[in-house]
Amino acid sequence: MTLPSNANLVTDRPTFVTHLECGLTGERHEADRLHGLSAAGRPLLVRYDLPGVGAALSKAEIAARPRDLWRWRELLPVRDTANIISLGEIDTPVVTLDQIGRTAGAGPGELLVKDEGRLPTGSFKARGLVMAISMAKELGVTAIAMPTNGNAGAAAAAYAAQAGMEAIIFCPDDTPEINVREIAAQGARVYRVNGLIDDCGKLVREGCAARGWFDLSTLKEPYRIEGKKTMGLELAEQFGWALPDVIFYPTGGGTGLIGMWKAFAELQALGWIGAKLPRMVAVQAEGCAPMVRAWENGERHAARWEDAHTIAAGIRVPQAVGDFLILDAVRESNGRAMAVSDAALALAVDDAATSDGLLLCPEGGATLAAWRQARAEGWVKDGETSLLFNCATGLKYPLPDRSKTLDRHQPIDWTAI
């Protein structure tokens, strides 16, 4: 039986959230009410009745549903189908980078990219924000505010528009221009701030206190992780209920890395995947590498990185409230944290586009640069499968003009073309 393409958006399905838990202390918080951070000031994680999920859902059922984010409904927090919002959160493809891989000695199919640039608003922020805003709607929120380096604000603006919510967005004044404009184009009020994302976060806190907006900052509400978790669920299915050997993730606030790690744990509890999990690599830029420094120093929390700078705006995050969750996942997985230079990530963007035809975003380029380094060091071995994340379409970023001009009224030297 084939289901209609919108079946996941309109079909009532059982839900299994039991409670929320502080990611640091484990303290229990009640489900079905509006939460920010935990009592300890740390991110809250959503917990499910996983035996219940296992009884209600099978791999075959998942395979039969339309291929979008909402097919994982039993592992997602939204209770009432009427609160689901959607702009078409399709499964994203896994693309090979065989030519690039070969230049580093990797065999065909060993270097892969999950291309998240195909999602609504052109970035994987759609996964987190479709969930956060559906839940905000379910819990009665009418106005949201958030700091952003660009893509999160764009996704928030789009979904808030669909949900009929006010959105007020604060971004560093050097945020990519396309992001600032698309946020406004999708009906949000957007402010450029002379500071970094955590400076914008302070303004959001003050604004929320003054105006009663709901704070949708990264990990300061519990549901963006649940949306990003679908990357891990989707990957497991795409790899035939196994997983690649290594995952390279460009890490800012770390929502995706934390979300995937949570997804793998839930799939293991369901018995849908085995014991072997990928080594998780948190990739940062040399100009903003708080996780790398903390990982190298064996610390569980990462101090703020001063004077943060990199052309990869999405990973220019000097301090992350979920730092320990990122570092725990990296350590538990026998992974590592790596920093790459802006020159190396820009070169990687160029190479992937010219060799394999895939235009990465700068943050995606950072994962390729890190893979090259890890491969050169022998940390990624022959025969191992590595998965990179391209988190946004390369079309959102300024591209160099490498065209030449022709005067059609003059003779053309065709041998020179």
Ligand SMILES: *Cc1c(COP(=O)(O)O)cnc(C)c1O
């Ligand atoms: C937000 C963002 C990141 C970082 O993602 P986190 O899950 O917040 O660490 C990386 N790349 C791009 C393009 C982004 O927009």
